[in-house]
Amino acid sequence: MSEIKEAKEIFEEFREHSVAEFFTKNKQMLGFSGKVRSLTTVIHEYVTNSLDACEEAGILPDITVKITTLPDDNVLVKVSDNGPGIPLDHVGKALGMMLAGTKFHRYMQQRGQQGIGAAGCTMFAQLTSGKPVHIKTSTGNGKVIECNVSINVKTNEPTVSDITEYDAEYRGIEITAEFADVKYDRSDYGPLEYLKRTAIANPHAEILFIDPEGRKVRFPRVSDVMPDRPHEVLPHPLGLEPHVLYNMMRISPARKISSFLTSELARVSSSKVEELKSLLPQLDFDISPKDIAWEDARRLVKAFKRIKWIAPSADGLRPIGKEQVEIALRSLLNPEFVSVRSRPPKVYKGGVPFIVEVAIAYGGGAGRRTGSTNAEIMRFANRSPLLFDAGGCAITKAIKSVDWKRYEVKDFENAPISIFVNVVSAFVPYTGAGKQSIASEPEVLDEIKFAVMDVARDLNRYLLGKVRVARKEAKRKAILRYIHQLALNLPLLANSGDPEMLEKKLTKMVFEKFKAEEAEEKKEVKLRKIMVEESSGEEGKSDEEGGIEFDEEDM
Amino acid sequence: MVKGRKVDNVAYERLVNLGRETLQEINSDTSPSFYAPVRSRSNVSFSEDTGTLVLGDKKEKRTFVHVSQAKKFMQTIAIAAKLKKFLEEGLHTSIRGLFYQLKFSLGEDLDEELFSEQSESNPLIEDLEASLDLKREDFNLSTDRKGVVAGNMIIKDRFGGEENTIDASKQGRSGWMIPSDVDNDMEFVDVNADYVLVVEKDALWQRLNEDKFWKKNNCILITPKGQASRGTRRLIRKLADMKLPVYVFTDCDAWGWYIYWAIKTGSMNLAYLTKHLATPEARFIGVTMSDINEYDFLNKLTIKAKDVDIKRAEEMKSYPWISRHKEWVEELDIVLKTKKKLEQDAL
Numbered sequence: 001m002s003e004i005k006e007a008k009e010i011f012e013e014f015r016e017h018s019v020a021e022f023f024t025k026n027k028q029m030l031g032f033s034g035k036v037r038s039l040t041t042v043i044h045e046y047v048t049n050s051l052d053a054c055e056e057a058g059i060l061p062d063i064t065v066k067i068t069t070l071p072d073d074n075v076l077v078k079v080s081d082n083g084p085g086i087p088l089d090h091v092g093k094a095l096g097m098m099l100a101g102t103k104f105h106r107y108m109q110q111r112g113q114q115g116i117g118a119a120g121c122t123m124f125a126q127l128t129s130g131k132p133v134h135i136k137t138s139t140g141n142g143k144v145i146e147c148n149v150s151i152n153v154k155t156n157e158p159t160v161s162d163i164t165e166y167d168a169e170y171r172g173i174e175i176t177a178e179f180a181d182v183k184y185d186r187s188d189y190g191p192l193e194y195l196k197r198t199a200i201a202n203p204h205a206e207i208l209f210i211d212p213e214g215r216k217v218r219f220p221r222v223s224d225v226m227p228d229r230p231h232e233v234l235p236h237p238l239g240l241e242p243h244v245l246y247n248m249m250r251i252s253p254a255r256k257i258s259s260f261l262t263s264e265l266a267r268v269s270s271s272k273v274e275e276l277k278s279l280l281p282q283l284d285f286d287i288s289p290k291d292i293a294w295e296d297a298r299r300l301v302k303a304f305k306r307i308k309w310i311a312p313s314a315d316g317l318r319p320i321g322k323e324q325v326e327i328a329l330r331s332l333l334n335p336e337f338v339s340v341r342s343r344p345p346k347v348y349k350g351g352v353p354f355i356v357e358v359a360i361a362y363g364g365g366a367g368r369r370t371g372s373t374n375a376e377i378m379r380f381a382n383r384s385p386l387l388f389d390a391g392g393c394a395i396t397k398a399i400k401s402v403d404w405k406r407y408e409v410k411d412f413e414n415a416p417i418s419i420f421v422n423v424v425s426a427f428v429p430y431t432g433a434g435k436q437s438i439a440s441e442p443e444v445l446d447e448i449k450f451a452v453m454d455v456a457r458d459l460n461r462y463l464l465g466k467v468r469v470a471r472k473e474a475k476r477k478a479i480l481r482y483i484h485q486l487a488l489n490l491p492l493l494a495n496s497g498d499p500e501m502l503e504k505k506l507t508k509m510v511f512e513k514f515k516a517e518e519a520e521e522k523k524e525v526k527l528r529k530i531m532v533e534e535s536s537g538e539e540g541k542s543d544e545e546g547g548i549e550f551d552e553e554d555m
Numbered sequence: 556m557v558k559g560r561k562v563d564n565v566a567y568e569r570l571v572n573l574g575r576e577t578l579q580e581i582n583s584d585t586s587p588s589f590y591a592p593v594r595s596r597s598n599v600s601f602s603e604d605t606g607t608l609v610l611g612d613k614k615e616k617r618t619f620v621h622v623s624q625a626k627k628f629m630q631t632i633a634i635a636a637k638l639k640k641f642l643e644e645g646l647h648t649s650i651r652g653l654f655y656q657l658k659f660s661l662g663e664d665l666d667e668e669l670f671s672e673q674s675e676s677n678p679l680i681e682d683l684e685a686s687l688d689l690k691r692e693d694f695n696l697s698t699d700r701k702g703v704v705a706g707n708m709i710i711k712d713r714f715g716g717e718e719n720t721i722d723a724s725k726q727g728r729s730g731w732m733i734p735s736d737v738d739n740d741m742e743f744v745d746v747n748a749d750y751v752l753v754v755e756k757d758a759l760w761q762r763l764n765e766d767k768f769w770k771k772n773n774c775i776l777i778t779p780k781g782q783a784s785r786g787t788r789r790l791i792r793k794l795a796d797m798k799l800p801v802y803v804f805t806d807c808d809a810w811g812w813y814i815y816w817a818i819k820t821g822s823m824n825l826a827y828l829t830k831h832l833a834t835p836e837a838r839f840i841g842v843t844m845s846d847i848n849e850y851d852f853l854n855k856l857t858i859k860a861k862d863v864d865i866k867r868a869e870e871m872k873s874y875p876w877i878s879r880h881k882e883w884v885e886e887l888d889i890v891l892k893t894k895k896k897l898e899q900d901a902l
Contacts, residue, residue: 476622478626478667490574490632506619
């Protein structure tokens with residue numbers, strides 16, 4: 001069951017039926033499979049939308065998620081934010097029309113990309129509980145709108161009903177949706193874990209979660225630094241899936257396919273169009289892109305892969321940043337040790353840029369706690385937590401392939417370790433439409449492994465230091481034991497001397513020596529720190545050079 | 556008897572002195588230290604004057620207020636205190652016995668012992684011997700007995716409050732077992748022989764004993780049973796002091812030859828004791844590698860040299876007090892080349 005085949009089916013039917021109708025029958029493709037996963041998907045879609053909207057508007061996000069279990073076992077989800085809100089005439093499109101979201105035709109590195117998210121939830125609510133989604137929103141203009149939204153599945157048209165409008169000071173959006181066939185639990189796959197990880201990847205967000213038993217969990221904002229606003233970049237031919245291209249063309253204002261290609265895709269010049277024409281002689285590049293056949297869109301994507309392209313720009317990539325990740329991990333896990341690395345951009349598939357950010361946290365609250373402590377792998381793609389399909393994910397594979405014993409970690413599975421990996425790209429190579437796992441592209445896999453090894457080396461250094469300190473401490477304690485024995489034996493040997501007095505004198509001598517040694521060590525540590533800072537400065541420089549090299553290669 | 560007492564007193568005094576000095580250092584708020592001569596090869600050299608190995612001046616300092624030296628210092632003092640007690644009570648023990656007396660836990664609920672292996676206490680005993688310029692026997696400490704003697708020799712042995720007269724010519728098939736200490740409370744009343752013959756192996760000694768070789772040739776017949784113990788070496792030294800020529804008969808291999816050299820010049824580990832233990836007058840007898848080349852009947856008796864023989868040959872070549880003798884280097888080179896040996900029993 002290849003993805004392409006599924007997608008092909010989607011869009012062949014699309015001409016007669018609506019995309020909404022298709023997803024009704026294939027809701028697992030949107031992540032609605034299994035009761036626990038479905039609920040996490042709902043939370044993911046809403047929270048992601050809120051974060052993206054706040055960022056774009058330059059607002060530090062405050063997000064509240066409340067889950068209530070109703071007497072009939074239905075689950076009520078309420079997600080609210082302090083974002084820019086949605087004007088009434090956009091509410092329907094945003095929440096009641098598949099593939100119509102603002103993200104869809106704007107290619108930037110954002111958490112959500114398909115534009116089916118929130119509308120998919122509306123459809124899912126409708127399918128399971130039969131109820132529309134309730135919206136309360138305001139753009140902060142003093143007028144608050146409340147309404148219900150549902151989807152006409154046959155036509156993929158939104159239905160907005162029960163509109164009320166009143167005056168109040170409010171800005172943001174509050175979505176209330178009721179679902180059946182979902183289940184709340186506190187497992188690693190549930191909403192709480194999802195929000196915890198979201199908080200780690202978004203230290204600028206304040207997230208409050210209220211679970212069905214009324215317990216509140218607050219993930220406080222630990223940084224006031226707003227992420228850079230995403231640069232809008234045109235999609236690169238190598239990053240396109242057939243269904244995405246097909247849809248872009250269907251809504252494109254361009255008059256011809258050739259002009260669509262040069263104006264709406266990155267790095268497509270007229271000479272590249274000529275190359276494509278020679279590869280696809282049967283396709284008329286002068287027809288309107290709206291008239292493209294699904295099969296031709298698929299052929300185009302295939303042809304893209306046969307041409308040598310200038311790599312997409314890495315400008316749009318926004319890693320979370322070393323400091324931000326460190327602040328987040330420190331405040332959430334309170335670990336003994338943290339090391340964070342953000343590596344320079346690399347490319348996969350011959351030209352798709354990506355960045356890998358990695359952090360390792362050791363001790364304290366690090367690691368998973370399921371009775372005993374286990375190593376925890378926190379996977380992210382563009383800051384969005386990946387909770388499912390861990391086994392097949394390149395991040396998991398890369399971490400498991402590291403020989404941890406070499407880094408003083410004797411038993412990785414049971415170590416108090418949390419590893420954070422964020423793969424940043426405008427075109428993250430997901431393994432499937434569920435977007436829960438990263439494909440093992442060789443360059444991506446290697447890069448993750450190298451990054452993990454970087455932080456593992458730091459951990460190794462820390463652990464070795466710890467062992468040294470412990471050994472020294474043990475030896476010092478031992479000396480105090482030896483004092484007693486020496487003080488007993490010496491008077492027997494010398495025929496004079498008092499054991500008690502000797503013990504006191506020797507103890508004093510030993511403690512004074514230790515104090516002097518500690519002072520000396522502190523001096524050394526300071527010196528070492530300065531040296532490390534200097535060397536890491538050099539490292540940063542060489543990283544930059546790597547980046548420049550990469551750009552030159554592309555020219 | 557008077558001589559024995561005097562040595563006892565010296566040992567006792569030196570031990571108490573070590574204690575007093577240590578005490579003084581602590582009273583003046585300095586970390587107490589112990590100096591022991593370095594006993595490794597770097598501090599061992601050959602003396603032309605004495606014809607033996609001698610220990611150099613290099614000393615190792617061991618101080619208490621130091622994370623890696625504290626334990627050894629404390630252990631050294633514990634041994635010294637124990638030895639002093641033995642002298643006070645007039646009791647003897649072996650170095651193994653001493654180890655067991657000092658193998659106890661350093662405190663309740665502690666799994667650390669004062670000494671947990673004999674390999675910890677042995678070198679510290681040697682440090683004390685070298686540092687105080689005494690033999691362990693002076694501290695009433697003995698080493699494992701090894702080595703047997705037969706011949707016209709009468710010894711008075713005062714031990715455990717009794718005096719026994721030992722006649723080494725009347726010890727039958729087993730001979731007299733050489734004790735660790737042949738000095739303190741031991742008196743050589745009468746030695747009547749023309750020379751001393753040391754044979755490497757006990758099997759050959761038994762053959763010669765049964766054949767009454769020592770009686771017919773009027774010699775003292777000794778076997779160290781391999782590498783010579785301290786007591787055996789000391790006995791050979793004492794017999795040489797009585798102007799008896801000493802001949803050492805070993806296997807024709809590097810291992811056997813080194814037994815001869817250790818008797819002659821002393822060993823590196825006991826270089827601090829060579830004046831008591833080495834017998835530079837000793838002469839080698841036995842088959843040589845060049846003999847094997849010359850006499851065909853000998854060549855037929857050879858067997859393949861073992862790895863330890865080859866290794867020992869290489870080591871011996873690197874010792875300057877051996878490599879200065881051209882004929883020995885030639886012999887060793889033949890061993891390394893032919894990788895053959897000949898055992899004394901084969902003759």
